[in-house]
Amino acid sequence: MFGFLLHRLSVLVPIFIGVTLVAFSFIRVLPGDPVETLAGERGLSPERHAELLTHLGLDKPVWEQYLIYVGNILQGDFGRSFITNKPVLTEFLELFPATVELAFCAMVFAIVVGLPAGLVAATRRGTIFDQTLMGISLTGYSMPIFWWGLLLIIFFSNTLGWTPVSGRISFLYDVPRVTGFLLIDSLLGDEKGAFLSALRHLILPSVVLGTIPLAIIARQTRSAMLEVLGEDYIRTAKAKGLSPTRIIGVHALRNAMITVVTVIGLQGGALLGGAILTETIFSWPGIGKWMIFSVSSRDYFVVQSGLLLIALCIMTVNLLIDLLYGVINPRILHQR
Amino acid sequence: MSDTAIKPEERLNGKRESVFLHELREFWFYFSESRLAVVGLVFIGLVVVMALFAPWIAPHDPSEQYRQFAEIPPFWSEGGSASFPLGTDYAGRDMLSRIIYGSRLSLIAGCIVVIVSLIAGIALGLVAGYFRGIVETAIMRVMDTILSVPALLMALVLVAILGPGLENAMIAIAVTYMPYFVRLTRASAISEAAKDYVVASKVAGAGTLRLMFIAILPNCMAPLIVQATMSFSNAILDVAALGFLGMGAQPPRPEWGTLIAENRDLILSAPWTVTFPGLAILLTVLAINLMGDGMRDALDPKMKRS
Numbered sequence: 001m002f003g004f005l006l007h008r009l010s011v012l013v014p015i016f017i018g019v020t021l022v023a024f025s026f027i028r029v030l031p032g033d034p035v036e037t038l039a040g041e042r043g044l045s046p047e048r049h050a051e052l053l054t055h056l057g058l059d060k061p062v063w064e065q066y067l068i069y070v071g072n073i074l075q076g077d078f079g080r081s082f083i084t085n086k087p088v089l090t091e092f093l094e095l096f097p098a099t100v101e102l103a104f105c106a107m108v109f110a111i112v113v114g115l116p117a118g119l120v121a122a123t124r125r126g127t128i129f130d131q132t133l134m135g136i137s138l139t140g141y142s143m144p145i146f147w148w149g150l151l152l153i154i155f156f157s158n159t160l161g162w163t164p165v166s167g168r169i170s171f172l173y174d175v176p177r178v179t180g181f182l183l184i185d186s187l188l189g190d191e192k193g194a195f196l197s198a199l200r201h202l203i204l205p206s207v208v209l210g211t212i213p214l215a216i217i218a219r220q221t222r223s224a225m226l227e228v229l230g231e232d233y234i235r236t237a238k239a240k241g242l243s244p245t246r247i248i249g250v251h252a253l254r255n256a257m258i259t260v261v262t263v264i265g266l267q268g269g270a271l272l273g274g275a276i277l278t279e280t281i282f283s284w285p286g287i288g289k290w291m292i293f294s295v296s297s298r299d300y301f302v303v304q305s306g307l308l309l310i311a312l313c314i315m316t317v318n319l320l321i322d323l324l325y326g327v328i329n330p331r332i333l334h335q336r
Numbered sequence: 337m338s339d340t341a342i343k344p345e346e347r348l349n350g351k352r353e354s355v356f357l358h359e360l361r362e363f364w365f366y367f368s369e370s371r372l373a374v375v376g377l378v379f380i381g382l383v384v385v386m387a388l389f390a391p392w393i394a395p396h397d398p399s400e401q402y403r404q405f406a407e408i409p410p411f412w413s414e415g416g417s418a419s420f421p422l423g424t425d426y427a428g429r430d431m432l433s434r435i436i437y438g439s440r441l442s443l444i445a446g447c448i449v450v451i452v453s454l455i456a457g458i459a460l461g462l463v464a465g466y467f468r469g470i471v472e473t474a475i476m477r478v479m480d481t482i483l484s485v486p487a488l489l490m491a492l493v494l495v496a497i498l499g500p501g502l503e504n505a506m507i508a509i510a511v512t513y514m515p516y517f518v519r520l521t522r523a524s525a526i527s528e529a530a531k532d533y534v535v536a537s538k539v540a541g542a543g544t545l546r547l548m549f550i551a552i553l554p555n556c557m558a559p560l561i562v563q564a565t566m567s568f569s570n571a572i573l574d575v576a577a578l579g580f581l582g583m584g585a586q587p588p589r590p591e592w593g594t595l596i597a598e599n600r601d602l603i604l605s606a607p608w609t610v611t612f613p614g615l616a617i618l619l620t621v622l623a624i625n626l627m628g629d630g631m632r633d634a635l636d637p638k639m640k641r642s
Contacts (some may be wrong), residue, residue: 015434018481135372138629142574142621146580147596147614150603158604209641273486277577291489292581296498307493 008322012315023308024069027300034058037300047265083297088305091290096313098168102278103271105202105212111264114171114214114230116222123248125226129250133218140215142306145274149208149281156204163204166283170197211279213267217260224259228252265321269314366634373630379623387439394433395419398590402428407606412428423608427600431609434618441591442620445506449571450564452510457517458560464550465525471581476522479515487512488577495583502585505578512574512596513567520563524556558635565628569621576617592617 030037034043035052044052057068062173072078078088114137121133157165168182169175173194175185183202186194228234229252237247276288283289288312294302345422368374386393395404402420405426409416416423422431460479464472482490487509494508528534529552537551578584579593589596592613 014477015480015484018477019484022481022485026493031499034603041412138625139622141568141626142573142618144576144580144593144596144614144617144621146577147610147617148592150596150600150610151614154603154610155609246513269486273488276486276488276492277580279583290493295492296582298496300496303493303496307485307489310486310489313482315485 004326006325008319012319015315016312019308019311020070020073020093021066023304026304026307028062030300039328051166060307073308076307079301079303081294082299083302091302092287092309093291094172095285095287097276098182098284099272099279101183102202102205102209102276102286103179103268103283105206105224106208106271106274107213107264107267109206109210110214110217110267113210114217115221115260118218119225119248119253120227121218122222122225122229127324133285135223137215137218140211141219143211143215144206145211145279146281149204149278150319152204153210153281164201168198168201168285173197203276205282205284208281209271209274212274213264213271216263216267220263221256221260224256225252228255231255254328258325261321261328262323265318265325267319268317272310273315281325339543363634367630370630370633372626373633375629376623376626379619379628383439383620383623384443387437387443390436390440394430394436395421396430396433398429398434398437399588400429402430404428407602407609409606410608410612411538412501421604421613424597425609426602426606431612433556434595435592435613438592438595439612439616439620440589441502441585441589442617444569445575445591446568448506449510449513449575450568452507453567454517454560454564455512456510457514458521458553460514461518461521462553465522466529466544466548466552468526472522473517479518482512483515488574491574491578492581492583495578500583500586500637502575502579502589502591505584506573509571509574513571516563516567518558521553521556524559525552528555529554562628562632562635565624565631569624569628572617572621573625 025039028034028039033054035049035058057065060068076089078092080087080089084091117133117137121130124130153165154164164170169186172184173191175182175189175191175194175198178185178188182198183195186198225248229248234247234251237251242251272288274285275284275291278284279286279288280292287306291303291306291310293299295307338514402424405417405424406426408420408527410423411418411421420430422435424430425434429490437499460475464475471585485493490512491505491508494511495504498504498507525548533552534547537547542551575584576591576593576596579591580597582597585591585594587594595613596610599606599613603610
């Protein structure tokens, strides 16, 4: 297990270097003078320009600038936002729980609906039921989620009035921040309706963000199950006279899960990408909305470091998934 | 005897053509087994016709503002008018015409993204798979880096550098799709390069480029074609997403995602201005995916035998 972990980590190192290079180059390839870009000021006097050049370290050779940059990152210094003047890392950590909460609920929704749908479709292969389910899932896979979110708002928030249109919680509640996850914080607090309010705000965004992962999980579960159901050991299990429930639930599902877990893990990055759109539609105060706001307001330090931090999160999640994969499928631990 | 003898090259060409036709026929046989795939193909055909003949099909000019007819609902609802079948937007522009013209932008954007990422991906993948060593490591690490950031975020950052606009959005999205083509090409190139026919061709004196493009590449094409189809539908979605975020096509260009963004404030008062462009995206993407599924089944030899 330890060797496996080391092996996985060694793969991550070049990617980390690659991502820091991308983030480092980002500010330097922007059109215009890098000093003006970094200082966020226009029409600098020559003295001020020279002063800033030294202050920002841009007078040093590029490789030295890069080493300083990586050194700062390793010490947790990701620069400051032009707009709020807060450290980027602080802003990131403030907003991150909101996105994690949303992504987690979206994933729960996708798994809870997608996995059984794929299982049922596989066991009834070729029936109308199977075809309908797969048709729906392909539609979900083809969905422009920003439009889907607007449709759900029109229907559930406007026509039926069931769910709120935007935000994380009603303005009536002031939940003290403990973990940053409102579902947990609202339970820790003493206000009665806070938890329900937070939950109601989560429903539509989770459904929207979970739609594409749901479709992918349903399709992959179905095809993984179909493959496993054709294996010899399933025939053996049938020949032994085991009940269909036991064959599917124990023998087939466990082996099909290997594929499914990988697919679920791979959705981590896609979820963060989807979060950009979902958070924009629902004014969800998370990382995605923060990034799009920073790009459009040219807050380049935030874009630069946000990119890096998001990549680091995804790398960590992928590493965890790899380890989980090793637990489910011990064979992988012995392969290189 | 010499009059009737066929030159060897001609015979080879003739045979090669019939093999191609045979393969095409076989492909169609398996492809047409899936009715949904054919439905998808027909629908895409219609969208292509719509895009090609937009000026003749669209009832109005897409940017003509009929101010006195602003926010007219579709023809079947109350207050609708037959001259604006899908209603009008806040400035009185005909939604149907805008969507028809928008199909041009979406289809072309999708095509360009796929072609650019396919060509770049094949070139890099072949180089990586054929030369191996340090070149391969360098190329693959760059691709891993691109993949380590969500595609939409990577595209956003690239657009921040290049500046918003449809053309830049296409370049940005093409870059994020490239790694998939590189990986596929490299993997098949490595397995093909070890096969006897490549060795034989090398022994016969074929040059590097000939080996790469004429011997190896054609045998890597099947997975690339499937991936290209899937990327085409994703490209349309991502171009629309960037348009929606204000980073892709800029108004008044009637790109589908941009249409949704510019009418977003009207979702309650004039929902049709948002629903129809989205429906256009959904149906087009769905049709391409149906087609892609059919193609994958037809091209995958494992599926054929079962």
